[in-house]
Amino acid sequence: METKTDAKPKQPMMENGPYLEKFERFEKGAKGPAWVLAARKAGISHFTELGFPTLQDEDWRFTNVAPIAKRPFEPVVEPTRDAVAAKALNQFTFAGLSGSRIVFVNGHFAPELSSVAKLADGVKVMSLAGALASDTALVEKHLFRHARADANAFTALNTAFFQDGAFICVPAGKAVAEPIQILYVSTAKDNGTTAHPRNLIVAERGSQVTIVESYASLRDAADFTNSVTELVAGDNAAVEHLKFQDESQQAFHIATVAAHFGRASNVVTHSIALGAKLSRTNIYATLAGEGLECILNGLYLTRGEQLADHYMIVEHAQPHGASHEYFNGILADKSKGVFHGRILVRPGAQKTDAKQTNKNLLLSDDATANTKPQLEIYADDVKCTHGATIGQLDDESIFYLRTRGIALEKARRMLIHAFAGEIIDRIRCEPVREELDKLVWERLEQNEQVALNP
Amino acid sequence: MTQPILAIQNLSAGVEGRQILKGINLVIRPGEAHAVMGPNGSGKSTLASILAGRDGYNITGGEAIYCGKDLLELDPEERAREGLFLAFQYPVEIPGVNSTYFLKAAYNEIRKHRGQPELDAMEYLTFVKERMKILNVPEDFLKRPVNHGFSGGEKKRNEIFQMAVLEPKLAILDETDSGLDIDALKIVAIGVNKLKRPANAQLVITHYQRLLNFIVPDFVHMLYDGRIVRSGGKELALELEETGYELMVNRAAVPA
Numbered sequence: 046m047e048t049k050t051d052a053k054p055k056q057p058m059m060e061n062g063p064y065l066e067k068f069e070r071f072e073k074g075a076k077g078p079a080w081v082l083a084a085r086k087a088g089i090s091h092f093t094e095l096g097f098p099t100l101q102d103e104d105w106r107f108t109n110v111a112p113i114a115k116r117p118f119e120p121v122v123e124p125t126r127d128a129v130a131a132k133a134l135n136q137f138t139f140a141g142l143s144g145s146r147i148v149f150v151n152g153h154f155a156p157e158l159s160s161v162a163k164l165a166d167g168v169k170v171m172s173l174a175g176a177l178a179s180d181t182a183l184v185e186k187h188l189f190r191h192a193r194a195d196a197n198a199f200t201a202l203n204t205a206f207f208q209d210g211a212f213i214c215v216p217a218g219k220a221v222a223e224p225i226q227i228l229y230v231s232t233a234k235d236n237g238t239t240a241h242p243r244n245l246i247v248a249e250r251g252s253q254v255t256i257v258e259s260y261a262s263l264r265d266a267a268d269f270t271n272s273v274t275e276l277v278a279g280d281n282a283a284v285e286h287l288k289f290q291d292e293s294q295q296a297f298h299i300a301t302v303a304a305h306f307g308r309a310s311n312v313v314t315h316s317i318a319l320g321a322k323l324s325r326t327n328i329y330a331t332l333a334g335e336g337l338e339c340i341l342n343g344l345y346l347t348r349g350e351q352l353a354d355h356y357m358i359v360e361h362a363q364p365h366g367a368s369h370e371y372f373n374g375i376l377a378d379k380s381k382g383v384f385h386g387r388i389l390v391r392p393g394a395q396k397t398d399a400k401q402t403n404k405n406l407l408l409s410d411d412a413t414a415n416t417k418p419q420l421e422i423y424a425d426d427v428k429c430t431h432g433a434t435i436g437q438l439d440d441e442s443i444f445y446l447r448t449r450g451i452a453l454e455k456a457r458r459m460l461i462h463a464f465a466g467e468i469i470d471r472i473r474c475e476p477v478r479e480e481l482d483k484l485v486w487e488r489l490e491q492n493e494q495v496a497l498n499p
Numbered sequence: 500m501t502q503p504i505l506a507i508q509n510l511s512a513g514v515e516g517r518q519i520l521k522g523i524n525l526v527i528r529p530g531e532a533h534a535v536m537g538p539n540g541s542g543k544s545t546l547a548s549i550l551a552g553r554d555g556y557n558i559t560g561g562e563a564i565y566c567g568k569d570l571l572e573l574d575p576e577e578r579a580r581e582g583l584f585l586a587f588q589y590p591v592e593i594p595g596v597n598s599t600y601f602l603k604a605a606y607n608e609i610r611k612h613r614g615q616p617e618l619d620a621m622e623y624l625t626f627v628k629e630r631m632k633i634l635n636v637p638e639d640f641l642k643r644p645v646n647h648g649f650s651g652g653e654k655k656r657n658e659i660f661q662m663a664v665l666e667p668k669l670a671i672l673d674e675t676d677s678g679l680d681i682d683a684l685k686i687v688a689i690g691v692n693k694l695k696r697p698a699n700a701q702l703v704i705t706h707y708q709r710l711l712n713f714i715v716p717d718f719v720h721m722l723y724d725g726r727i728v729r730s731g732g733k734e735l736a737l738e739l740e741e742t743g744y745e746l747m748v749n750r751a752a753v754p755a
């Protein structure tokens with residue numbers, strides 16, 4: 046059943062006022078080049094214009110962000126002196142991965158927790174704040190160019206307030222064999238703290254890289270993460286990007302991945318949403334060159350009263366592009382999954398091959414899934430397909446497994462795991478895939494809901 | 500006399516608003532092979548399903564005692580662990596569930612229930628390979644997801660293969676022969692016969708007499724409209740095939 050829409054008109058001034066004030070204070074202390082400051086100012090003015098979205102916004106029909114809008118979230122301006130022991134990070138998924146890792150605590154770079162492996166010449170793995178000082182020209186070429194502050198209030202807010210984030214750049218023709226990890230850890234004890242992480246990932250022409258961008262919490266608090274990642278894949282680049290969100294069950298998580306793909310590039314992005322009370326991941330992918338192939342892959346696993354929302358715009362701007370979106374949701378208890386997938390084929394983007402599938406598995410009668418495909422096609426020689434399903438575990442399959450001696454709970458878990466496996470199997474980086482597979486299996490084992498609704 | 504493996508007494512069952520089984524009586528003892536024949540819709544699969552524990556049927560009367568236990572009280576997995584096996588008429592495709600993993604999980608559950616230790620990976624592999632060889636099962640059966648993309652014949656053969664691995668006390672084969680060509684049929688029959696043990700029993704449900712040339716039953720029962728209307732030795736199968744079910748029923752109805 047759908048939530049009733051809140052009929053109250055939006056009151057942007059009431060909600061935005063505190064942010065404006067905060068910005069004025071923040072602006073005074075903000076460091077960095079003038080062009081960054083200009084972008085910040087533009088960001089706050091876009092935010093003031095746009096206001097927080099409401100259920101009346103077509104793109105936010107199923108996800109009510111009023112809890113974020115109503116609460117005066119405080120950005121964590123200074124790094125918390127709440128030192129995180131390196132050991133504490135071992136509990137997180139992907140802790141055992143080899144390769145470089147850069148860590149942020151409440152949005153601030155934590156060099157003592159980060160380690161950068163020996164990398165090919167010119168490969169940069171560092172904090173964005175650092176890069177703004179040391180590699181200004183390189184950063185300026187890409188930063189703010191892909192994530193549009195004028196189209197999304199949260200991106201606008203991030204642009205105005207971001208403190209730091211990861212900067213990764215792989216120069217033309219270079220390959221980084223081991224995955225590079227970006228880890229965001231929240232230590233918020235109190236409700237209402239905010240981080241606006243800002244990442245810039247540039248894989249130049251013909252380069253190869255795998256990036257794992259994780260968000261995790263050390264404590265259980267209603268904090269707010271509003272991240273923006275700009276991902277640029279140059280011509281012929283091969284990129285695998287995995288965003289992994291496993292924050293506390295009380296957290297609010299809004300994220301944007303704005304990606305730009307060059308000619309003949311090959312990009313796979315994955316979005317795995319396990320945590321947060323409310324999460325929304327916007328993925329804007331622009332297929333900007335000819336003959337490229339991208340896969341947008343995602344899995345959301347929710348329980349309790351969690352909501353996981355994925356909103357995608359895949360824009361085919363050039364001919365001979367292939368985009369495949371695969372999103373599976375597994376929804377238990379009273380949780381809710383939302384998928385909104387828009388495919389936009391620009392005039393002239395002939396021979397586009399765009400495919401979208403969203404499958405939802407409801408583990409309880411109280412879980413809901415909303416799925417909305419949207420095709421906007423301005424070229425005539427294209428192949429666009431979409432399909433969505435919302436269903437329950439197949440009784441016949443469960444019965445079959447049970448007749449072989451496998452207990453009901455295990456049979457259910459095997460089937461749920463298989464459903465998740467459709468997505469997980471698309472992860473190319475083996476250690477990442479294996480760890481995620483193990484994790485999902487463990488989560489299913491823990492999830493007592495699994496035993497209900499035979 | 501030894502305890503029967505299965506004793507069904509006056510079993511009646513149906514689905515909402517409809518009676519399908521109308522008082523079945525059947526006793527199966529160790530070492531015996533029973534065949535149940537009958538026209539489409541007579542209730543053969545319903546009987547098999549109820550014995551295996553499928554949901555959705557109302558048991559309106561009678562009982563089924565399996566090795567001294569009230570079978571109908573047990574969950575499907577408990578029945579399987581107690582040695583009951585159903586080869587499905589329509590095996591389910593389960594994409595994403597790896598066959599090797601599935602079969603090993605099933606095998607170990609059953610061993611555990613019998614108080615036997617789990618086999619280690621090597622021992623298990625040796626055992627499974629031997630079973631595959633008996634049944635001429637291609638290696639890739641284990642590499643594919645359970646029944647996924649299998650042809651009708653491959654699915655049936657996979658059922659028999661699973662049976663060979665799980666070594667049931669009572670194997671119920673629901674029309675395992677239909678859809679098989681003669682060579683496949685022979686392989687199935689060879690498998691069934693090779694795995695026959697004095698302590699075990701088989702309930703072979705079939706529409707045609709053909710299979711019974713290879714799996715020779717000790718008893719043949721004719722199921723018609725939810726009742727066993729005739730029982731006899733293996734010659735009954737031939738008679739049924741020659742005379743046809745309808746005529747046989749009419750004959751059965753007329754007291755001799």
Ligand SMILES: Nc1ncnc2c1ncn2[C@@H]1O[C@H](COP(=O)(O)OP(=O)(O)O)[C@@H](O)[C@H]1O
Pocket residue numbers: 514519537538539540541542543544545546555
């Ligand atoms: N779950 C069910 N719901 C409704 N009707 C059923 C169900 N299962 C079986 N039947 C009906 O019961 C009768 C017997 O079916 P079945 O046992 O499959 O026969 P057989 O295997 O002998 O061909 C058929 O008329 C069938 O339509």
Ligand SMILES: [Mg+2]
Pocket residue numbers: 543544545588674
């Ligand atoms: Mg049948």
